[in-house]
Amino acid sequence: MSGEEAPVWRPSVTPTRAVVTRDSRPRLPRHVVLRHDPARDRWLILVPERVLIPEPTAVVLLQEADGQRTVAEIAAHLAQTYAADAAVIEADAIEMFQDMSDRGFLTLVSEG
Amino acid sequence: MDEILAQDEFALVTRKGDTAKADYGIPLAVLVELTHRCPLQCPYCSNPVELEASGKELSTEEWLRVIDELAEIGVLQIHFSGGEPTVRKDLVQLVQRAHDVGLYSNLITSAVMLSRDKLQALADAGLNHVQISVQGANAAMADRVGGFKNGHAKKLEVAAWVHEMGLPLTVNAVMHRQNLPQLPEIIDLALQLRAQRLEVANVQYYGWALKNRASLMPSREQMDRATAIVESARSQLHGIMEIDYVIPDYYAERPKQCMGGWGRQFFNISPAGKVLPCHAAESITGLEFDSVRGNKSIRWIWDNSEAFNAYRGTGWMPEPCQSCEFKEIDFGGCRCQAFALTGKAGNTDPACAKSPHHKRIFEAALESAGGSDSFIYRNFSGGTPETDKA
Numbered sequence: 273m274s275g276e277e278a279p280v281w282r283p284s285v286t287p288t289r290a291v292v293t294r295d296s297r298p299r300l301p302r303h304v305v306l307r308h309d310p311a312r313d314r315w316l317i318l319v320p321e322r323v324l325i326p327e328p329t330a331v332v333l334l335q336e337a338d339g340q341r342t343v344a345e346i347a348a349h350l351a352q353t354y355a356a357d358a359a360v361i362e363a364d365a366i367e368m369f370q371d372m373s374d375r376g377f378l379t380l381v382s383e384g
Numbered sequence: 385m386d387e388i389l390a391q392d393e394f395a396l397v398t399r400k401g402d403t404a405k406a407d408y409g410i411p412l413a414v415l416v417e418l419t420h421r422c423p424l425q426c427p428y429c430s431n432p433v434e435l436e437a438s439g440k441e442l443s444t445e446e447w448l449r450v451i452d453e454l455a456e457i458g459v460l461q462i463h464f465s466g467g468e469p470t471v472r473k474d475l476v477q478l479v480q481r482a483h484d485v486g487l488y489s490n491l492i493t494s495a496v497m498l499s500r501d502k503l504q505a506l507a508d509a510g511l512n513h514v515q516i517s518v519q520g521a522n523a524a525m526a527d528r529v530g531g532f533k534n535g536h537a538k539k540l541e542v543a544a545w546v547h548e549m550g551l552p553l554t555v556n557a558v559m560h561r562q563n564l565p566q567l568p569e570i571i572d573l574a575l576q577l578r579a580q581r582l583e584v585a586n587v588q589y590y591g592w593a594l595k596n597r598a599s600l601m602p603s604r605e606q607m608d609r610a611t612a613i614v615e616s617a618r619s620q621l622h623g624i625m626e627i628d629y630v631i632p633d634y635y636a637e638r639p640k641q642c643m644g645g646w647g648r649q650f651f652n653i654s655p656a657g658k659v660l661p662c663h664a665a666e667s668i669t670g671l672e673f674d675s676v677r678g679n680k681s682i683r684w685i686w687d688n689s690e691a692f693n694a695y696r697g698t699g700w701m702p703e704p705c706q707s708c709e710f711k712e713i714d715f716g717g718c719r720c721q722a723f724a725l726t727g728k729a730g731n732t733d734p735a736c737a738k739s740p741h742h743k744r745i746f747e748a749a750l751e752s753a754g755g756s757d758s759f760i761y762r763n764f765s766g767g768t769p770e771t772d773k774a
Binding site for chain 1: 396409410412413457458460461486488490512513515550551552554568571572575576580581609612613614616617620621622623624625626628
């Protein structure tokens with residue numbers, strides 16, 4: 273390919289990336305299963321072709337992701353439970369949920 | 385919080401209470417080949433060249449017992465594969481049982497035999513994920529590669545149902561010299577089918593694919609172009625569709641970590657119930673494989689059988705593996721490839737540039753590639769040349 277431009281891929285449709293905000297209502301889709309595994313004594317996330325080991329903070333957040341409550345409501349609830357700053361939890365939560373969403377591991381339930 | 389995930393490569397093979405690095409752990413996932421029957425005849429099929437006849441297949445009761453046993457020993461995921469797994473009339477029942485005992489289930493299918501009702505029944509039974517193969521971007525290419533008329537159109541129909549039913553979809557595109565020019569359209573197709581994931585999996589040359597190597601092996605220029613296209617697509621699809629990309633061993637400097645290491649975290653069960661370290665392991669002559677039909681438990685086979693222990697960990701390795709800094713990363717590569725190409729399964733995978741066989745075998749193979757485009761189709765009679773069919 274020397275001398276040629278690197279080939280560029282062009283989609284026929286313009287895809288959009290889901291963006292997580294404090295008003296998003298996240299839940300785990302069917303293909304993402306969070307469970308505690310007694311045999312290995314670990315929390316695990318099962319996804320297609322892989323098994324992921326979540327950090328303890330991610331476990332707590334994902335357990336709260338019920339598709340009913342917003343990220344802001346989840347953060348407020350956790351702030352109360354752990355006597356922590358809601359704004360800090362909310363920022364962490366948005367970052368973690370966005371990362372999960374970008375991997376195709378999160379559904380954002382639309383309102384109404 | 386920088387990372388959702390722990391980055392310890394050995395964490396998943398560690399059992400409760402273990403502190404040291406383990407050679408192997410509780411298996412994470414099992415690929416069950418329910419049958420070798422398949423309406424497609426792809427010339428790179430990953431099934432063994434000697435297919436198991438339908439009369440030898442495990443019964444429904446036997447598979448149900450196997451599924452229970454897998455869950456009991458701590459297996460997390462089950463991949464229902466084949467052949468074509470939807471050929472089995474009891475598939476819904478098996479998926480239901482996997483769901484009931486807490487196994488994460490994945491269906492690996494060509495989709496050509498799925499009706500809407502059957503797919504709905506699988507979804508209702510708790511299926512977690514569907515993977516549909518495509519052989520090209522259009523019917524002309526795809527139906528010729530699969531050796532099955534109207535297969536491509538049927539796949540598109542089923543993929544649309546998968547989306548409608550809220551099931552997650554991975555598109556698996558097996559790539560080779562003849563369909564690599566369609567890669568941009570294949571990525572676009574996966575996007576239109578609303579796949580969450582696309583596997584751009586270049587053919588790996590064992591079994592049927594090794595028979596067809598001359599008609600499938602891509603050129604270096606094709607590989608470079610494919611890699612650039614995948615990178616371009618990935619940069620535009622971040623957060624939309626994930627692309628897994630596997631290049632053929634022949635163009636890699638280092639071998640693949642085959643099966644995550646022999647007998648380390650995965651195994652396969654053949655249609656007749658043989659418990660195998662990988663889907664091609666039976667090609668290694670001289671290894672004995674235990675069956676779920678024998679009097680031994682799957683747990684016993686995993687821990688104690690000769691076949692699983694033969695190439696487990698790093699103790700068996702010859703040089704240059706033994707002193708190699710990557711030995712716990714690639715685990716010496718693929719045993720089946722070492723056997724097929726060097727005659728000895730205990731040799732370093734010749735895919736590795738450090739293998740004394742690498743130059744002779746791999747460079748010769750690349751030189752010989754690019755002959756006829758004609759396939760030898762996969763079937764129960766050892767293969768049929770494409771020209772004989774026309």
